Amino acid sequence: MPLYLEIIVCVLLLIGGIFLLVGSYGLARLPDIYMRLHSPTKASTLGITGVLIASMILHSYLQEFISIKELLITLFLLITAPVAANMIAKTAIHHEIKAKEKTRGKELINSMRNRDAPPE
Template identity: 60%
Template sequence: MSFYVELVISILLVVGGVFLLIGSIGLARLPDIFTRLHGPTKATTLGITGVLLASLVYQSINQGSFSVSELLITLFLLITAPVAANMIAKTALHRENPAIPRTSGQSLLTKIRNRESALETTDKD
């Protein structure tokens, strides 16, 4: 394997590992469920994409043909992570989990919980 291929694989692994670490720290340290969603859905998805792309490059070079399985796994993760985050956020709203007081848009949480649309609130004013 050439030096440049190893360099690309190493860079993808390091970048992916850094994003995985940042996402994991965010999941552990952020204060409420609404902010904790950013760690696993944004940073760790990008991190695992870097690791899978490094695996794709390595397997493609080793096998001598394009490796499709890593690409399919990456696409599946990029499609399902935002959907899962949306479902978790909707569940948190339904269960009326409180947001921290510093969170901006607190009035939007009550509107969403009461199933009010933007048009209904402007008609009441």
């Protein structure tokens, strides 16, 4: 395997691993559900994307044709992660889970719960 491909794969794996580590740490440390939604939907999605693209590059080189499986998995994750986060947030609002003191946009949570127009 050429050196430049090894470097590209290693860099993508390192970047993906760092994003996954930050996303996992944020999921464990952030105080309420509204803040915790950002960690897995943003950092972890970018992390798994880096790992899957590195895998796609490696398998494409080893098999001598473009590996599409990893690309499809990446697209599926990039599409479904925001939708899942939206559904989790709506469920938390429906069950009237209180936001912590430091959470921004609490007035939006209350207006959504009451189905009012957002405040201007």
